Amino acid sequence: MARERLIDVLENYRRSGQNIDTAISTLNMTAVLNSVEYDLSNGPVEGINRRIKSLKRSCFGFRNLDNFRKLIALIRS
Numbered sequence: 762m763a764r765e766r767l768i769d770v771l772e773n774y775r776r777s778g779q780n781i782d783t784a785i786s787t788l789n790m791t792a793v794l795n796s797v798e799y800d801l802s803n804g805p806v807e808g809i810n811r812r813i814k815s816l817k818r819s820c821f822g823f824r825n826l827d828n829f830r831k832l833i834a835l836i837r838s
Contacts, residue, residue, distance in 0.1 A: 763797050764794055764797050764798055767793070767794065767797055768794070771785065771788070771790070771793075809836070813833055813836065816829075816832055816833070816836060817829075820832075
């Protein structure tokens with residue numbers, strides 16, 4: 762139901778000369794329709810990446826790469 766509604770809205774969109782025209786014309790329709798159909802998200806992975814980057818910034822580098830890997834393993838658990 763939601764997939765068909767979204768297809769209908771996007772196919773019948775009329776250009777209005779605003780920024781939304783560019784956004785709609787550059788949509789990856791396959792990705793957009795999959796996001797409506799499936800409940801999957803890359804949010805958890807992005808959260809882990811953010812925590813790793815934050816750890817990296819706060820430590821100002823490591824002498825031993827193994828210690829950095831161990832801290833990453835602690836973050837993920």
